[in-house]
Amino acid sequence: MVTDKIKFGTDGWRAIIAQDFTVYNVARVAKGQADWLLKDHKNPTVVVGHDCRFAGELFAETAARVLCANGVKVLLSKGFISTPMISLGVLKLNAQQGVVITASHNPPSYNGYKLKGAHGGPSSPKDIAAVEALIPEEVTIPTESIEYYKEKGLLEYINLEDMYVDYIKTKFDFDALNKSPFKMAYDAMFGAGQNVIKRLLPNAVLFHCDNNPGFHGQAPEPLDKNLQEMAKAIASTPELKVGLATDGDADRIGLYDEDGKFVDAHNIILLLIHYLFKYKKMTGKVAIAFSVTDRVKKMCEHYNIPVEVTAIGFKYISEIMVNEDVLVGGEESGGIAVKGHIPERDGIYDGLVLYEFMTETGKTLKELCEEVYAIVGHFVYERNDLHVENSKKEAIIAKAQANGYAKFGKYTFNRIETIDGVKYHLDNGGWMMLRASGTEPVLRIYAEGNSKEETLDILEEVKKEIL
Structure with missing residues (x-):
């Protein structure tokens, strides 16, 4: 059998389902990962889960069976999960690594394999390269079932959604948020964030919060052109004051103000710095990817906050967050992490921070953006x-x-x-x-x-x- 070399890109390995993203190739990656883990750990544990994409369960179980067959203990999520849920799970359960079967915001024909580190964020570029180098050309897929490994004590089912929701409840005052004068609309884009907002903000108006692995043929990326149904609803419904959207695996964010006007990641990063530094009196440096607006540097200069610019890929920002005191780390594509949470992009968490900002100040998102423009100018x-x-x-x-x-x-x-x-x-x-x-x-x-x-x-x- 001739097999192609599997390459991890900016964020994981992505490929078209049934073309290159096959059970066989997923098994190859899992074998490389197992070999890498066993080099440095006696009894390693990996948290494994999948998002809402086609055949996610099949691919997650394939990875789990290969890992178990090689002596790696697997904590397997029941049902679909978001990427931040896996990262939080790895940290809370003291696992050595996490696997998310997801192609994030890519078109529905894609799936992918993301690696998460013990720190609760993307595996470091060095570790990813080491796993990639160990991916074999050929692999034997175990014939044993998931149940077999469960009986052997090598596999355990876990509920990452409950763990995540319980954790989020400790971070925000949901009594206040659920009484907020600003009614929220939320678009899950048929992605893995869909259950969380239902559970935390039962009054929110929901869009595309059902399980549809084809995403209606639309790439689940929270860009203005992909969110017009929610945008129009906000513009024509006076009581809707803010719109939150997350991508396929719920680690990226998009926002709308009360006029149904899109608020992009550059503005979101600026809003988060402004709120956390000025209002919450939090400190730390800012880390941004190369494609983020220079207005961030302008705001950091205004507040005398150090700023560092990285190559594109959240793994670079996460690495800084693990080693240094970082207030906000963010990318142009909507992947943003904040102090007080895991060093991981999390669209829902970021959205709740800004919803709290609105609720506590009594100001609309548009008014808060104007506060930002007063410092950095309109752009x-x-x-x-x-x-x-x-x-x-x-x-x-x-x-x-x-x-x-x-x-x-x-x-x-x-x-x-x-x-x-x-x-x-x-x-x-x-x-x-x-x-x-x-x-x-x-x-x-x-x-x-x-x-x-x-x-x-x-x-x-x-x-x-x-x-």
């Missing part, structure tokens, strides 16, 4: 994902890295940064960035301008120039 951000062949994608990035672009239409730039992708600081005060996706055949164009029209124009001019 508009947009991202364009171009589906291009890998060869074309690589040629464009190579040209950018070789300083092959002098300007983009009428937009000139004064400096370039290349931490991860290529970022152009424009003479109009905005910026633009080119980067190849680490998980899909996609070239991303990121842009920030002073108005929506200007930002869309930047994207258009860049597209014309590179294509």
Whole structure:
């Protein structure tokens, strides 16, 4: 049997179900993981779970059986779970690692395999590389059933959703939140966050909170274009004052204000820094991915908070959170972690922090955004994902890295940064960035301008120039 090399991208290994994401390949990854764990641990334990995607249970059980067959104890989640539930479970149950079968925000045809570390966040880049190096070309899939390993004491079922909900209840005053004057709408995007909000905020108005592994053919990514049903409902329903959305495995966040206007991750990061530092008097540095707005640096300067910029991939931010005192760590894609919680992206937790901010101050999300703009100025951000062949994608990035672009239409730039992708600081005060996706055949164009029209124009001019 000829097998391809399995590569972990920005966040885990992702592939198309039944094409490369097969039972056999999942078994190969699990075998590499088992070998890696057994090198350093006598009786390692792994927490395993899956989200709402097609065949999640089959793939999770495959990983569990391979791990058990190799002498690794497995704590297996019953029913679908979110990525933050696995990370919390690994930490609380003193496990050595976690596995989430998820392709996060990718289209429904994808599934994936994410590794979580003992610290309660993404496994470190070093550990991921070590597991990847041990993935065998061939593997023997055990014939024994899950029940067999349960009887042998190598497998135990656990309820991660209950554990997560009980933990969240200790972090917020739900009596106050459930009496909030700001009625919430929540869109689970058919993802793994769907039960949690039902349980914690029974008055919330719910969208797409049923189990649909095909996501109605829509990638479960919390972007404005994918959330129009909720946006329109908020705009036309006066009592709905805020909208929260989470992605397929509920680690990413999107928000809407009372007008049904999208509040993106850049604004959410700024709001969290503003609330935690100014209102809650919390301290710590800020860690942001390379694609996050420079307005974060402006706010950190205003509050005299140190800021660190990382390559793209939350594993880099999580590593800083484990080793240093971090107030907020976040990515442009909506993956954000805050102090007082696990070093992991968590869309529901972030949403509850900002719902608490609104409820305690009696201010709407729009009013709180204005507080932020008073410090950093108004800005508009947009991202364009171009589906291009890998060869074309690589040629464009190579040209950018070789300083092959002098300007983009009428937009000139004064400096370039290349931490991860290529970022152009424009003479109009905005910026633009080119980067190849680490998980899909996609070239991303990121842009920030002073108005929506200007930002869309930047994207258009860049597209014309590179294509």
